[in-house]
Amino acid sequence: MGFSPLSLSQSLSFIMFLFHFHSTISSSHFCAPDQSLSLLQFKESFSINSSASGRCHHPKTESWKEGTGCCLWDGVSCDMKTGHVTALDLSCSMLYGTLHSNSTLFSLHHLQKLDLSDNDFNNSHISPRFGQFSNLTLLNLNSSVFAGQVPSEISHLSKLVSLDLSGNYDPSLEPISFAKLVRNLTELRELDLSRVNMSLVAPNSLTNLSSSLSSLSLWGCGLQGKFPGNIFLLPKLESLDMSYNNRLTGSFPSSNLSNVLSSLDLSNTRISVYLENDLISNLKSLEYMYLRNSNIIRSDLAPLGNLTQLILLDFSSNNFIGEIPSSLGNLVQLRYLKLDSNKFMGQIPDSLGSLLNLRTLSLYGNLFNGTIPSFLFALPSLQYLDLHNNNLIGNISELQHDSLVYLDLSNNHLHGPIPSSIFKQENLEVLILASNSKLTGEISSSICKLRFLRLLDLSNNSLSGSTPLCLGNFSNMLSVLHLGMNNLQGTIPSIFSKNNSLEYLNLNGNELEGKIPPSIISCTLLEVLDLGNNKIEDTFPYFLETLPKLQILVLKSNKLQGFVKGPTTYNSFSKLQIFDISDNNFSESLPTGYFNSLEAMMTWIKK
Ligand SMILES: *[C@@H]1O[C@H](CO)[C@@H](O)[C@H](O)[C@H]1NC(C)=O
Numbered sequence: 001m002g003f004s005p006l007s008l009s010q011s012l013s014f015i016m017f018l019f020h021f022h023s024t025i026s027s028s029h030f031c032a033p034d035q036s037l038s039l040l041q042f043k044e045s046f047s048i049n050s051s052a053s054g055r056c057h058h059p060k061t062e063s064w065k066e067g068t069g070c071c072l073w074d075g076v077s078c079d080m081k082t083g084h085v086t087a088l089d090l091s092c093s094m095l096y097g098t099l100h101s102n103s104t105l106f107s108l109h110h111l112q113k114l115d116l117s118d119n120d121f122n123n124s125h126i127s128p129r130f131g132q133f134s135n136l137t138l139l140n141l142n143s144s145v146f147a148g149q150v151p152s153e154i155s156h157l158s159k160l161v162s163l164d165l166s167g168n169y170d171p172s173l174e175p176i177s178f179a180k181l182v183r184n185l186t187e188l189r190e191l192d193l194s195r196v197n198m199s200l201v202a203p204n205s206l207t208n209l210s211s212s213l214s215s216l217s218l219w220g221c222g223l224q225g226k227f228p229g230n231i232f233l234l235p236k237l238e239s240l241d242m243s244y245n246n247r248l249t250g251s252f253p254s255s256n257l258s259n260v261l262s263s264l265d266l267s268n269t270r271i272s273v274y275l276e277n278d279l280i281s282n283l284k285s286l287e288y289m290y291l292r293n294s295n296i297i298r299s300d301l302a303p304l305g306n307l308t309q310l311i312l313l314d315f316s317s318n319n320f321i322g323e324i325p326s327s328l329g330n331l332v333q334l335r336y337l338k339l340d341s342n343k344f345m346g347q348i349p350d351s352l353g354s355l356l357n358l359r360t361l362s363l364y365g366n367l368f369n370g371t372i373p374s375f376l377f378a379l380p381s382l383q384y385l386d387l388h389n390n391n392l393i394g395n396i397s398e399l400q401h402d403s404l405v406y407l408d409l410s411n412n413h414l415h416g417p418i419p420s421s422i423f424k425q426e427n428l429e430v431l432i433l434a435s436n437s438k439l440t441g442e443i444s445s446s447i448c449k450l451r452f453l454r455l456l457d458l459s460n461n462s463l464s465g466s467t468p469l470c471l472g473n474f475s476n477m478l479s480v481l482h483l484g485m486n487n488l489q490g491t492i493p494s495i496f497s498k499n500n501s502l503e504y505l506n507l508n509g510n511e512l513e514g515k516i517p518p519s520i521i522s523c524t525l526l527e528v529l530d531l532g533n534n535k536i537e538d539t540f541p542y543f544l545e546t547l548p549k550l551q552i553l554v555l556k557s558n559k560l561q562g563f564v565k566g567p568t569t570y571n572s573f574s575k576l577q578i579f580d581i582s583d584n585n586f587s588e589s590l591p592t593g594y595f596n597s598l599e600a601m602m603t604w605i606k607k
Pocket residue numbers: 047049050051052096120
């Protein structure tokens with residue numbers, strides 16, 4: 001064969017080709033062709049569907065195109081030398097469809113990390129072929145709609161450091177598979193099997209998990225039997241979540257506790273916790289302690305004051321009877337303190353005033369009496385304060401800061417005016433001061449400066465003066481406005497802005513006069529409108545017929561008059577279930593015309 005000399009342009013392009021080829025190999029552009037093909041076939045087997053991902057949305061496979069180096073594709077990482085795909089991160093990729101055992105995913109043998117979390121695999125079974133990824137160190141199938149049995153082949157993945165099968169549709173894990181997993185996955189540091197059905201697995205077998213384990217999350221696994229106290233012999237265990245296993249019994253151990261544990265969640269279990277002095281001293285590094293709705297037996301909480309690293313203490317719904325120990329004032333790192341729904345009594349102790357880092361204080365549903373200590377209103381970072389359902393008396397002091405987002409003081413015996421500083425809480429979203437009977441004074445129109453207010457409930461007090469007229473159009477976020485059962489006078493706010501979010505409007509039981517403002521029809525999301533027990537003088541407000549979501553309309557005991565002739569429009573009151581216009585001066589007492597069209601109400605009556 002002769003040697004044909006290349007023309008200048010030919011040799012140039014040959015050199016360019018060589019140069020290009022060389023640079024492709026030496027940079028990360030190179031991708032083994034079989035890997036590229038497997039990925040593209042994998043891509044083709046799913047649709048992109050925005051409801052398939054919940055937490056975040058990155059449709060990574062959309063950037064995958066034939067003829068481009070797969071190592072540059074979104075979510076793909078390769079070994080530079082071999083061009084093998086070694087990591088695939090397809091979290092939040094909006095993938096929807098079934099992941100079959102014959103998927104080309106399983107030909108990516110060299111994977112070391114695989115994250116398929118937050119997609120919708122439509123109740124696929126977890127294929128036994130996952131067990132073939134022999135070099136896998138990370139496997140994350142969190143919240144991806146997998147179901148069925150977890151295959152025992154998962155135990156072949158002996159290099160796994162992190163395994164997350166949580167948040168799926170109660171796939172089940174057989175005791176024999178779990179035993180193999182415990183025996184073989186000796187490198188595990190993070191294990192999350194939350195919502196995997198482990199009801200047949202003996203809790204005791206957890207104690208043989210990898211001694212490297214630092215995080216174990218098993219909420220809602222249906223575990224039953226005795227809490228495996230020896231789990232704390234795992235020397236590196238920092239985080240343990242066994243909440244929502246309500247058949248888990250036994251008691252929390254009082255010795256052999258881990259001194260590296262920083263987060264403990266035993267909420268909604270039936271594990272008894274005895275708060276002994278030394279137990280606590282064993283948990284020196286604990287930062288997060290969730291013991292909501294569990295069995296706490298020891299009636300003295302004073303030892304909790306030893307956990308000086310605590311950032312969060314949730315002790316709610318425990319039927320605890322007694323006082324808050326003053327030692328809780330030692331927990332100066334606390335940001336979240338929840339002691340609600342117990343039987344705490346006596347005064348809210350002054351010692352809590354030293355918790356200057358508190359952001360959340362939830363003490364509702366107890367038997368606290370005495371006044372609300374003014375130090376609470378001086379805590380510099382307090383955002384969430386809930387003291388409802390107690391026996392608190394006295395007035396509400398002025399707030400010293402403007403950090404509040406949520407304030408609920410309802411169902412107490414507070415009296416006096418609403419302090420003006422409440423209206424300076426620029427970020428306030430929820431304000432509930434209802435059912436104190438004795439809150440007096442006027443509702444300042446500065447309330448309308450609270451632009452982020454979603455819920456305002458001042459009902460069942462003795463507030464007087466006029467209803468601030470700005471209430472109809474100051475915050476487009478407001479969805480609940482309840483000022484019922486007060487002594488308010490004057491007229492109903494007449495301007496309701498377009499695009500408002502009101503779902504509930506209740507002014508029942510005041511002394512309001514005048515007419516029902518037609519601009520209420522701007523409240524297209526309104527479900528409840530209660531203007532009963534006032535002094536409104538008007539004719540029947542036909543314009544309300546078009547409110548598309550109205551379910552409850554109460555206009556009773558006013559001075560409404562005239563003839564109620566029945567529907568004036570097609571689709572009149574299409575969702576209405578309760579309709580009360582009794583005790584007015586209407587010339588016909590039953591607008592029978594409405595009853596024919598009130599289908600929703602009829603359905604409701606038949607129930
Ligand atoms: C999108 O996914 C949801 C479930 O996440 C499914 O119900 C729906 O049918 C899917 N839509 C399409 C077009 O596939």
